Amino acid sequence: MPNHLNKTETLAASQIAALLEQFSPARARAILAKVSAAAEDDAPPPFARSVAGPLGKLDTPLKTWLDAGTADLFRRKAAMRKQDASAALRDCAYAWVHQKTYTVMAAEKALHDADAMDVLAHMTGPFEGRESGGPDQ
Numbered sequence: 571m572p573n574h575l576n577k578t579e580t581l582a583a584s585q586i587a588a589l590l591e592q593f594s595p596a597r598a599r600a601i602l603a604k605v606s607a608a609a610e611d612d613a614p615p616p617f618a619r620s621v622a623g624p625l626g627k628l629d630t631p632l633k634t635w636l637d638a639g640t641a642d643l644f645r646r647k648a649a650m651r652k653q654d655a656s657a658a659l660r661d662c663a664y665a666w667v668h669q670k671t672y673t674v675m676a677a678e679k680a681l682h683d684a685d686a687m688d689v690l691a692h693m694t695g696p697f698e699g700r701e702s703g704g705p706d707q
Contacts, residue, residue: 625675628660632659632660632663634659641655644658657673661673
């Protein structure tokens with residue numbers, strides 16, 4: 571599937587192509603690969619907090635290369651699930667490795683945590699004080 575560029579993107583592509591004309595095709599491909607890898611680097615920004623998942627922090631990136639048609643179809647399917655490509659790829663990896671998607675595992679953990687809080691509340695009884703409208707008012 572062809573990628574359609576807007577006017578600004580087309581101009582940028584033309585300028586890049588003009589700059590690459592001074593290099594051999596092999597060197598031009600190497601330069602484009604380096605720029606492409608840098609553009610797709612999704613490392614967290616400095617000082618960003620890692621997200622905690624059901625099995626620990628989500629702090630290890632996972633990348634791959636696809637043909638344009640498959641990548642476009644993957645993004646469309648992810649969008650139909652109201653996910654971005656990163657979340658869909660995470661779900662695929664978790665489904666393959668753990669036989670459950672990350673989304674399901676996170677929901678199960680949230681339910682487990684809520685159940686644990688309910689059990690704790692049942693065991694300890696209500697703990698509201700006077701200032702919050704507790705039983706002593």
